Amino acid sequence: MFYYQKALQYPINIKTPNPAAAKIIIAQLGGPDGEAGAAARYLNQRFAMPYKKGIAVLTDVGTEELNHEEMIGSIIYQLTRNLSLEQIKASGFDAYFVDHTTGVYPQSASGEPFTAAAIQSTGDPIADAFEDMAAEQKARLTYDNILRLVDDPDVKDAIRFLRAREVVHFQRFGEMLTDIREHLDSNNYYAINPAFD
């Protein structure tokens, strides 16, 4: 079961509102490689994972993604406080504003609502492990792109923390894949699903 701890995983203290930055950082809340999808992916993949190290990694990373979802929400919240209508119009935040005011809504930077269509849970731990490693790389490069587009050091500090976590998760998922391979039947040359056949 899950319960909530009333503390962010890493502090977010943004002094200057910036709706243009919020518009792109929301990619990592509800976008195709965002934190909401990451949590849904790993926490649901656990049920098809036959090996204990894999279950622990999926549980612990999936849970951490919920922390990151909260961190991105906090960034969006702080970037969109006390906005004037002039700022909203000039920053291009008006299209988001008309639908959600300054509420935090899981969507991609291009406005696509969060969809589980961007994630997989295949029932095959090898396929899932490759998906997970790819997902961590995609999230890492999204953070790299955000770092290219945003100047505020308060924002960049938190984004750099999140980026570093993607790197660590990629490493742990790689080790999870190695562990799965070590469990395979020696005749399973092409690594066909060990969880079903």
Place this chain on the structure above:
Amino acid sequence: MKEQKQLIKSIQVQSFSMLDTALFLDTHPCDADAMAKYTSTREELAGLINTYEMRFGPLTTSGNYCTDSWQWIESPWPWERQV
């Protein structure tokens, strides 16, 4: 195994009691009866969790009391457990 199952059952009961009391307190923060219930449940639950983790292993990643091995990864996981 029987004792482990009984302990888990008690933890589930007390955890749910705590959760539901907390939810009630969210909208009734000054209710004295609910606060008393919360306080007694919290103490009981903390004791149960401590007993369980000392004897049977961690319930969260901060409850691995064994100092020379990481028991967190050991089976069964909750969806595998027959309670």
